[in-house]
Amino acid sequence: MTVVRDAMVPEPTSLLATATAQDAGRTFADSPETRAVFVSEADGTLVGVITRKTLVREVVAAGLDPRSVELRDIAEAPNYTIDASLPLDEGFHMLEELDLERVPVVEGARLVGVLSRAVVQRRLAEDEPPAVEVS
Numbered sequence: 001m002t003v004v005r006d007a008m009v010p011e012p013t014s015l016l017a018t019a020t021a022q023d024a025g026r027t028f029a030d031s032p033e034t035r036a037v038f039v040s041e042a043d044g045t046l047v048g049v050i051t052r053k054t055l056v057r058e059v060v061a062a063g064l065d066p067r068s069v070e071l072r073d074i075a076e077a078p079n080y081t082i083d084a085s086l087p088l089d090e091g092f093h094m095l096e097e098l099d100l101e102r103v104p105v106v107e108g109a110r111l112v113g114v115l116s117r118a119v120v121q122r123r124l125a126e127d128e129p130p131a132v133e134v135s
Contacts, residue, residue: 004091005084007123008105008113014038017047017072021059024050024071036102039075044110048075081106082115092120 013034015023024037039047050071058074059066080098082091084107095103095117105113 002088002123003084004082004086004088004105004115005113007088007091007120008084008115009119010113012038012104012111012114014040014111015050015071017041017070017075019071021050021055021064021066021069021071021074025055025066028052028055037071038104038111038114039071040111044112046078046081046104046106046109046111047072048077049104050075078104083107084112088120088123091115092117095120 013027013031013036015027015037017039019039027037028034035051037050039050041047054074054076055066058064059069080094080100081104082094084105094100095115100117102114102116104111105115
């Protein structure tokens with residue numbers, strides 16, 4: 001049986017909860033394709049997620065110093081997480097039903113990856129047998 005762990009993107013972009021908003025800003029600047037940075041404690045426990053929008057709203061618009069704002073103070077708790085051992089088809093249905101593009105994958109409370117709808121769609125398509133043409 002294929003489980004979420006088999007299709008997740010391991011080691012998503014993440015920073016420690018003690019990192020600063022400036023560190024997150026650098027991460028986004030250095031990697032323009034990054035849409036979100038996951039925030040974890042030193043033991044891997046998922047704290048939340050930071051987006052560019054989070055930085056603007058919580059730091060820039062608030063007039064705070066990005067060098068002194070810790071990510072744990074502004075990270076948004078994830079609306080959903082998914083267990084790494086969940087069957088992949090159930091994980092895909094969850095993404096579809098909730099209209100999510102990606103969701104953090106956890107083992108217990110520890111962040112271990114991210115499940116992306118696009119990646120799962122490709123994976124499931126690869127697992128399907130080729131269509132038989134009828135003549």
